[in-house]
Amino acid sequence: MSAAGSAGASSVETAVPSRRTAGSPAPAPSPPPRRRPRRVLGTELRRGLGPWSAVAVVVVCGVTMYSKAPQWQGRWTGTTDLLRVMLLLCGPLAVAVGCWQGGRERRRSTGDLLASLPRAPLRRALLAVAPAALWPPAGYLVAAAGCALATWPYAGAGRPFLSQTAADAVALGALGVLGFVAGRLVRWRLAAPLLAAVTYVGLGISAYMDSPVRWLGPAYRHADPWDRPVWWFGPASMVWTAGLAGAALLALAARRRISALLPLTAACAAAVVLTQTGEGLWRPDPAAARLVCDDGTPRVCVTAVDRKLLPSVSAALTDLNAKLRGVPGAPDRWVDGPRAPSPGRNQGAWEAQLPNPFELSERGTFSDPALYANWAAGHLFLQGCSAEYNTPAARRASDVNSAVTRWLAPRPGATVLPPEGEVHLRRLHAMDPVESRAYLARYLAADLCRFDEVPVP
Incomplete structure (x- = not known):
């Protein structure tokens, strides 16, 4: 056999695997590729x-x-x-x-x-x-x-x-x-x-x-x-x-x-x-209920959770506080929070309850400052009375209270007062500053649950 034939045979033998001889063990099948658990989980999640x-x-x-x-x-x-x-x-x-x-x-x-x-x-x-x-x-x-x-x-x-x-x-x-x-x-x-x-x-x-x-x-x-x-x-x-x-x-x-x-x-x-x-x-x-106050008179205090609303609350109560400033019987400060105001009306220095400022706020400012001031004025005279309300004296006292609240904190576009209340409101507006302050002092000193003693403007 020529050298070329020998080389060709050799290359064929190298390229083609030899047949398995009788009795030799079969080669083990290669295991299938395993997918990693992370890859399987990622597929499931996607x-x-x-x-x-x-x-x-x-x-x-x-x-x-x-x-x-x-x-x-x-x-x-x-x-x-x-x-x-x-x-x-x-x-x-x-x-x-x-x-x-x-x-x-x-x-x-x-x-x-x-x-x-x-x-x-x-x-x-x-x-x-x-x-x-x-x-x-x-x-x-x-x-x-x-x-x-x-x-x-x-x-x-x-x-x-x-x-x-x-x-x-x-x-x-x-x-x-x-x-x-x-x-x-x-x-x-x-x-x-x-x-x-x-x-x-x-x-x-x-x-x-x-x-x-x-x-x-x-x-x-x-x-x-x-x-x-x-x-x-x-x-x-x-x-x-x-x-x-x-x-x-x-x-x-x-x-x-x-x-x-x-x-x-x-x-x-x-x-x-x-x-x-x-x-x-x-x-x-306690940190959330801590009071944060301004320097006004009366002072306005809100809890620490609403401290960023304090400038808006103070601005809303500016006109109301101007009418209360220096009047005998006026509150020393407004307070908000879980603590009850003390000691109360007609007991010397006292604290008036503020309405919840968060109810009217939106992104740190008031949507209706006049409404908040009106609410605060209503809280100023809010009392729980056990007396009978369906009497002429009780209805007269209610009309006076509505007129005083509207005079302290007027609200544009508010509902019209009853006829008697409108009469009382016009009288309050007709008073000069000295007369109105004197009347407000008498009103603050009165027991609003004794309807016959509520002073009429």
Whole structure:
């Protein structure tokens, strides 16, 4: 054989693998490439209703909070409380998304195929529930961050209640998990909207019922701006909601369903602590109730949570204070907050109660300063009398009181007074400064509950 033939044969032998000899073991098949858990989780999170549910939560919270901005923008407690109420709308959405996600394998007829894979049932359930458990809380946290940024420039004392917001986000994720479990168990396409309606009713009942059980509902609203939650309120709420969701998921997919008893026990223990503590979950915050005063006469004092409203309150009461300044029996200062004014009318130096300035404020200013001054003048003479009001003397005293209030703090566009009240008001306007101050001193010194003693202008 020539050299060229030998080289060709050699190259053929090198290029073509030799046949396996008899009796030699077969080569082991190469294992299929394994996908990393992070890559699988990322795929699950990117597809389906998950991302859209987060967008829906942001839109629902954003639109609703924007429409109710005067109720929360300026107080951290108001922002946190109204965000909690948003769970009435976002909770049913999370449950519906979870229920639809739970029935995905049944709708696609892929349950048997997935069951044949070596992946554990609990791991498959965790991957499948991830979009419903993570996306709605993510959208809620984005909306909460936006509301916090909107509150920051106008809020006074205090800070965001981050643990409460985190507990609400956990509750939203837990509702998604519970909806997923229901979707796995209920073979009905209309289960998602029906379960959302039931969730809305349940959250609404728990939020407004007069029972210790209301502290377990994530949508319950505590509206006192001078309180703060105890430090463990948020974590206990997380244990309660996450424990229920974890127990339901373990009972559905774990190899040993008895393992569901551990999170269920933790949830029950947290529920007992929350219901037994009750109103004690919120405690007075001295820093929030601290008075901040101006230098006027009478002085105007608001609590630290509304300290940024103090210039607006002082400006609204400028004309009213000018008429009260130096008059015997006039208040030494106006006060607002949880503390009661003291010692009272006709007892020397006293404090008059201010109306809540937050009710008429919007982004740090008053929408109607004249109305606020009129409210303050009405509070000046507000007394609870046990006498009979349906008498001629009582009606006359009421007309005089309305005229004096309107004279101290006139409000353009207000309703017309009764005929007798208009007569009294014209007489007050006709007085010179000395006469009007002398009459106001007599009026402040009178017992307004003794209608016959109320001086007539």
